[in-house]
């Protein structure tokens with residue numbers, strides 16, 4: 212994700228979350244935060260501005276990868292694009308030798324939970340009233356260990372996704 216992507220990202224955020232991040236928050240994550248890695252999935256056409264279809268972020272701190280956000284533009288959901296973002300983030304966590312990855316999701320967010328469970332995340336706790344705007348609990352999900360066995364499984368899943376649609380994975384291709 213670059214500063215040029217921020218207007219599109221902030222727009223998708225505003226129609227995806229009850230408490231969206233501001234454009235300034237995204238600029239901080241890109242320019243200032245040392246631990247934050249932000250990624251986008253863009254559709255490219257010659258001579259046109261890249262179209263952001265999905266994006267996500269992760270904080271990498273002391274062996275922990277914390278997925279901070281993931282969203283797909285509502286018009287592009289159900290096509291594997293959110294999964295491609297998660298694949299990019301998990302590839303980063305593996306490549307940087309994170310010990311584990313965590314995230315929070317609304318307990319009613321069955322779509323996101325199914326996506327994370329697909330990649331091996333387990334429910335390890337409930338954070339009461341974590342989403343104050345929606346008055347809803349979060350499920351805390353945890354993925355570990357990111358060992359060789361997981362990496363082999365992960366690369367197989369990434370290959371299966373790449374067979375569904377062509378995308379250049381500039382984030383975690385170094386894992387090959």
Ligand SMILES: CC(C)(COP(=O)(O)OP(=O)(O)OC[C@H]1O[C@@H](n2cnc3c(N)ncnc32)[C@H](O)[C@@H]1OP(=O)(O)O)[C@@H](O)C(=O)NCCC(=O)NCCS
Nearest residue numbers: 227281282283288289290291292293294316322323325326
């Ligand atoms: C959650 C979200 C990012 C998923 O993105 P997406 O691009 O629509 O998802 P994908 O098409 O990549 O699907 C990946 C997996 O998610 C799950 N999934 C996707 N759509 C689903 C649906 N309608 N019902 C149940 N599970 C679904 C499945 O496990 C799917 O894997 P499969 O294709 O093998 O079944 C998207 O719905 C979104 O932006 N939601 C609003 C923001 C949000 O809630 N973000 C998550 C915060 S924790």
